[in-house]
Amino acid sequence: MEKLLEKIDNPNDLKKLNIVEKEELAEEIRKYLLEIVSNNGGHLASNLGVVELTIALHSIFNCPEDKIIWDVGHQSYVHKILTGRREKMKTLRKIGGISGFPKTSESEYDNFDTGHSSTSISVALGMARARDFFNKYNKVIAVIGDGSLTGGMAIEALNDAGSSKTNIIVILNDNEMSISRNVGGIPALLTKIRTKKTYTRSNNCIKRFFNRVPIIGKPIVNLAHIIKRGIKQAVIPNMYFEDIGFTYLGPVDGHNIQELENILYKSQNIEGPILIHVITKKGKGYKIAEENPDKFHGISSFDVETGEVRIKKDKDYSKQFGEKLVKLASKDEKIVAITAAMKDGTGLKEFADKFPKRFFDVGIAEQHAVRINCRNGSIRIKTCICDIFFIFAKRI
Numbered sequence: 007m008e009k010l011l012e013k014i015d016n017p018n019d020l021k022k023l024n025i026v027e028k029e030e031l032a033e034e035i036r037k038y039l040l041e042i043v044s045n046n047g048g049h050l051a052s053n054l055g056v057v058e059l060t061i062a063l064h065s066i067f068n069c070p071e072d073k074i075i076w077d078v079g080h081q082s083y084v085h086k087i088l089t090g091r092r093e094k095m096k097t098l099r100k101i102g103g104i105s106g107f108p109k110t111s112e113s114e115y116d117n118f119d120t121g122h123s124s125t126s127i128s129v130a131l132g133m134a135r136a137r138d139f140f141n142k143y144n145k146v147i148a149v150i151g152d153g154s155l156t157g158g159m160a161i162e163a164l165n166d167a168g169s170s171k172t173n174i175i176v177i178l179n180d181n182e183m184s185i186s187r188n189v190g191g192i193p194a195l196l197t198k199i200r201t202k203k204t205y206t207r208s209n210n211c212i213k214r215f216f217n218r219v220p221i222i223g224k225p226i227v228n229l230a231h232i233i234k235r236g237i238k239q240a241v242i243p244n245m246y247f248e249d250i251g252f253t254y255l256g257p258v259d260g261h262n263i264q265e266l267e268n269i270l271y272k273s274q275n276i277e278g279p280i281l282i283h284v285i286t287k288k289g290k291g292y293k294i295a296e297e298n299p300d301k302f303h304g305i306s307s308f309d310v311e312t313g314e315v316r317i318k319k320d321k322d323y324s325k326q327f328g329e330k331l332v333k334l335a336s337k338d339e340k341i342v343a344i345t346a347a348m349k350d351g352t353g354l355k356e357f358a359d360k361f362p363k364r365f366f367d368v369g370i371a372e373q374h375a376v377r378i379n380c381r382n383g384s385i386r387i388k389t390c391i392c393d394i395f396f397i398f399a400k401r402i
């Protein structure tokens with residue numbers, strides 16, 4: 007029997023499939039991703055996590071007229087496979103081969119050349135404003151991970167988009183992981199929302215109820231307002247997104263194509279900025295990656311049976327750096343390490359394990375990471391290694 011995947015040359019082919027066929031297609035795509043990345047190396051776990059989401063997005067929206075912006079872009083393999091680049095994906099990480107990130111020069115379905123994280127909402131908002139300016143009606147969708155949402159630029163963009171009343175859709179792909187486990191207050195907020203699923207489902211009923219609480223007299227108005235807000239905040243954590251101007255939809259199971267299609271379809275009829283909270287699993291469908299999502303975030307050629315990397319590098323720059331820093335820090339307790347969500351990539355794992363109190367992962371926030379360590383009386387940057395992603399500081 008001919009594989010479904012071989013029949014998909016563009017999103018219109020995908021739209022002809024029913025849900026059961028799309029589910030089969032998802033499994034075929036997973037196998038194909040594994041085949042390519044285990045041979046060539048690449049970003050695996052994030053792509054396995056967005057298979058159903060990407061199928062649903064290309065089923066509901068009409069690309070390339072509608073614009074999808076992939077934050078970071080490392081999770082765009084499925085998008086590439088579904089938009090006419092299935093065969094070219096075999097050239098990933100080969101000289102002259104396909105890019106592992108969206109490239110406007112590569113396809114009309116790619117809208118922004120990415121690599122750095124936390125930019126997608128800004129790009130989407132700009133495109134949406136341009137659309138409105140030229141009286142067009144296409145949809146603009148930013149797909150951003152919970153890790154990238156910790157980046158300052160993403161928060162700045164949410165702030166602007168929320169108050170703008172512009173029609174944009176932000177898909178929050180929440181897998182609880184950056185490259186390592188996600189850190190900070192925003193992931194904590196998302197966890198609250200996830201664990202209060204039942205409450206968020208009845209969000210509208212609760213809101214309606216509290217809005218009907220009678221108000222008597224001016225002082226009581228204020229008091230009632232504070233109490234109402236307090237209770238709402240306690241019961242409906244997604245209020246954060248609603249309060250800054252977004253319509254919040256979800257959370258939705260990011261591996262259920264039907265549910266995803268329903269919510270995406272619904273989003274098309276809502277005015278203003280929308281945030282759809284999608285829950286996914288990094289590495290979904292390949293057990294070894296599900297259990298080690300950080301190792302399989304970006305990986306070189308590996309054995310599918312064991313998950314072991316084929317050629318192990320003895321020493322690379324990051325490893326050298328990490329080892330040296332551990333040596334120095336063993337002799338000098340004033341040395342601390344700061345990373346912007348790049349513990350593994352910058353060779354700091356051993357340091358973090360050995361000196362947990364002297365290790366700071368500040369989330370994807372390089373600007374903040376640099377600034378937090380400038381002289382403040384007690385901490386001053388002693389050395390800043392050329393790569394902005396990691397610095398180490400010495401308390402004086």
Ligand SMILES: Cc1ncc(C[n+]2csc(CCOP(=O)(O)OP(=O)(O)O)c2C)c(N)n1
Pocket residue numbers: 052055078080081121122123124150151152153154155179181183184185288346347348370372
């Ligand atoms: C500004 C910046 N800092 C760090 C990185 C390295 N980086 C690439 S992907 C990633 C994690 C992204 O996490 P998330 O947005 O949740 O996506 P996921 O991989 O979990 O789907 C990081 C830190 C980057 N691309 N850009």
